[in-house]
Amino acid sequence: MQLGSIEAGGTKFVCAIGNEDYQTKDKVRIPTTTPEETLSKTIAYFKQFPELKAIAISSFGPIELRRNSPKYGYITNTPKPGWANTDFVGRLKQELDVPMYWTSDVNGSAYGEYVMSTLFNENINSLVYFTIGTGVGAGAIINGHFVGSLGHPEMGHVRLKRHPDDLDFAGICPFHGDCLEGLVSGPTFDARLGKPGKDVPLTDHVWDIMAYYVAQAALQVTLMMRPDKIVFGGGVVSEAFLKKVRHEFSELLNDYVNVGKLTDYIVMPSVKDNGSATLGDFALALNEYNK
Amino acid sequence: MQLGSIEAGGTKFVCAIGNEDYQTKDKVRIPTTTPEETLSKTIAYFKQFPELKAIAISSFGPIELRRNSPKYGYITNTPKPGWANTDFVGRLKQELDVPMYWTSDVNGSAYGEYVMSTLFNENINSLVYFTIGTGVGAGAIINGHFVGSLGHPEMGHVRLKRHPDDLDFAGICPFHGDCLEGLVSGPTFDARLGKPGKDVPLTDHVWDIMAYYVAQAALQVTLMMRPDKIVFGGGVVSEAFLKKVRHEFSELLNDYVNVGKLTDYIVMPSVKDNGSATLGDFALALNEYNK
Numbered sequence: 001m002q003l004g005s006i007e008a009g010g011t012k013f014v015c016a017i018g019n020e021d022y023q024t025k026d027k028v029r030i031p032t033t034t035p036e037e038t039l040s041k042t043i044a045y046f047k048q049f050p051e052l053k054a055i056a057i058s059s060f061g062p063i064e065l066r067r068n069s070p071k072y073g074y075i076t077n078t079p080k081p082g083w084a085n086t087d088f089v090g091r092l093k094q095e096l097d098v099p100m101y102w103t104s105d106v107n108g109s110a111y112g113e114y115v116m117s118t119l120f121n122e123n124i125n126s127l128v129y130f131t132i133g134t135g136v137g138a139g140a141i142i143n144g145h146f147v148g149s150l151g152h153p154e155m156g157h158v159r160l161k162r163h164p165d166d167l168d169f170a171g172i173c174p175f176h177g178d179c180l181e182g183l184v185s186g187p188t189f190d191a192r193l194g195k196p197g198k199d200v201p202l203t204d205h206v207w208d209i210m211a212y213y214v215a216q217a218a219l220q221v222t223l224m225m226r227p228d229k230i231v232f233g234g235g236v237v238s239e240a241f242l243k244k245v246r247h248e249f250s251e252l253l254n255d256y257v258n259v260g261k262l263t264d265y266i267v268m269p270s271v272k273d274n275g276s277a278t279l280g281d282f283a284l285a286l287n288e289y290n291k
Numbered sequence: 292m293q294l295g296s297i298e299a300g301g302t303k304f305v306c307a308i309g310n311e312d313y314q315t316k317d318k319v320r321i322p323t324t325t326p327e328e329t330l331s332k333t334i335a336y337f338k339q340f341p342e343l344k345a346i347a348i349s350s351f352g353p354i355e356l357r358r359n360s361p362k363y364g365y366i367t368n369t370p371k372p373g374w375a376n377t378d379f380v381g382r383l384k385q386e387l388d389v390p391m392y393w394t395s396d397v398n399g400s401a402y403g404e405y406v407m408s409t410l411f412n413e414n415i416n417s418l419v420y421f422t423i424g425t426g427v428g429a430g431a432i433i434n435g436h437f438v439g440s441l442g443h444p445e446m447g448h449v450r451l452k453r454h455p456d457d458l459d460f461a462g463i464c465p466f467h468g469d470c471l472e473g474l475v476s477g478p479t480f481d482a483r484l485g486k487p488g489k490d491v492p493l494t495d496h497v498w499d500i501m502a503y504y505v506a507q508a509a510l511q512v513t514l515m516m517r518p519d520k521i522v523f524g525g526g527v528v529s530e531a532f533l534k535k536v537r538h539e540f541s542e543l544l545n546d547y548v549n550v551g552k553l554t555d556y557i558v559m560p561s562v563k564d565n566g567s568a569t570l571g572d573f574a575l576a577l578n579e580y581n582k
Contacts, residue, residue: 015559027461049342052389062548113544124440125440126440138469138514138515140516142433142434142436142438142440143434143436143440145433147433147515147517147518148419148516149415149416149430149434149516149517149518149519150517150518150519150548150549150550151548151549152517152548153514153515153516153517153519154514155514155515156514156547157386157512157514158510158514158515159451159452159507159511159543159548160450160451160452160453161450161451161453161469161508162453163454168578175547176543176544176545176547178452179336206351218452219449219450219516220449220450222449223444223446223448223449224429224431224438224444224446224449224511224512224515225431225438225440225444225515225516226438226439226440226441226442226444226445227440227441232441234307247441252450252467254466256445256448256466256467257353257369257441257445258442259441263566268472289420
């Protein structure tokens with residue numbers, strides 16, 4: 001069976017064809033330019049596969065995913081030039097006659113990690129996936145379904161208790177200053193230290209400060225949702241960083257609730273090379289086809 | 292039809308009989324003394340109703356609600372003297388041969404408010420209920436189901452950005468100091484001002500500080516779950532206080548996501564006289580009977 005995945009990012013689209021075992025059979029990268037050019041190339045790619053049964057799209061946002069909204073399938077008020085108010089699904093539907101599933105980029109990744117966990121027979125029915133890169137976002141699955149009634153989560157913008165050694169940093173979120181994204185996204189390295197994160201060794205105290213904030217995000221999710229697992233992906237995250245996060249999390253939680261073994265609870269993505277969303281999309285496309 | 296509700300609180304149990312329209316037909320209050328005495332009186336109460344079809348119990352906690360746990364149905368490590376490790380459901384099952392549904396006190400209240408919303412034809416499928424009283428807790432429903440895979444939420448213990456006029460207050464939570472409960476529960480009035488909350492007029496700046504923290508809890512829930520509605524109950528909460536909370540929430544959210552009209556989104560319980568849990572229990576007992 002041929003299933004389609006569109007991982008629509010702000011710099012590139014990753015379009016792929018997979019099968020019902022979630023194996024990628026073909027893949028292409030399309031630079032994100034204008035909506036018309038990018039979506040036309042995307043359509044042309046999938047037109048090569050006449051046996052295609054369904055497509056799942058996990059897109060940068062914000063997006064409208066309430067099916068009863070007239071703007072369902074749109075990228076809505078994104079700051080990305082040219083892309084605000086783009087009828088993504090509508091444009092695809094004009095030329096591709098297959099069922100389509102539409103969700104956020106982080107929801108796609110969350111679903112990929114969820115599917116991987118079930119494939120490995122972990123007893124999982126809830127999972128949260130954070131990405132920490134240029135921005136911070138998260139997708140959540142509870143009882144096998146995505147969380148979000150009024151829209152998709154925007155967990156990057158929660159407020160946090162400030163680290164005592166970081167009180168002078170105002171944060172860089174244009175909307176909220178020192179929300180999670182304003183305190184730990186990739187560009188905060190430049191804002192705090194005048195150099196990119198890749199040039200800041202893990203021995204630098206700023207990594208402890210970041211770990212303190214990321215651990216609070218994990219704590220909020222833990223106390224609010226009690227998920228089975230929290231996955232952290234994105235360019236800022238490494239196993240060495242997560243070790244610090246687990247340490248801070250443990251201090252903050254103070255054994256208040258049991259989350260099991262921390263190295264099984266706060267983890268890196270199990271799908272390598274940022275492939276969680278593509279795998280998730282194949283699974284979501286299969287669900288959509290089977291409906 | 293006769294349905295039973297047990298609202299098991301730390302100072303009293305409210306046991307009630309209702310019908311399938313969620314109307315209370317009989318009600319009794321039993322002081323919470325020892326487990327044996329309190330549960331015996333509870334059993335004796337329900338034995339008066341031989342037509343009883345099912346009981347739902349919403350209990351103080353922490354409780355074990357994972358059905359695959361050997362401690363399912365227990366109150367677990369509560370600090371309440373004598374009640375740690377109490378087999379609540381097991382004791383009832385010894386003498387009452389009806390289906391029983393077991394959940395946390397705040398889940399019961401959340402379900403009551405959820406049912407009320409659906410009765411009023413609000414298009415609701417997710418709701419969070421906070422209680423702010425002696426402690427702070429919350430129950431959450433997403434897609435019609437309770438949230439919590441590893442256990443029930445413990446939202447009272449999230450960390451928050453501190454209010455600039457409140458930095459000297461260490462908070463009173465014995466586990467976490469300045470978590471939400473440590474900053475806004477009823478006893479914080481005594482800790483901050485040396486007098487109980489009922490003696491502190493709403494013009495006192497402490498109410499603005501409390502509203503700032505409670506608004507952050509609402510913000511966390513909003514950005515993490517995107518529920519349809521957030522209900523605040525408990526002794527600390529009044530409509531005048533929620534007006535302050537809405538103001539702070541609006542400042543913090545900065546229009547980042549749309550939650551609709553704030554007076555419909557952040558609300559007092561629609562069931563009066565703390566009756567949300569009893570109504571929720573009747574609905575949960577009916578679900579259990581219909582299974």
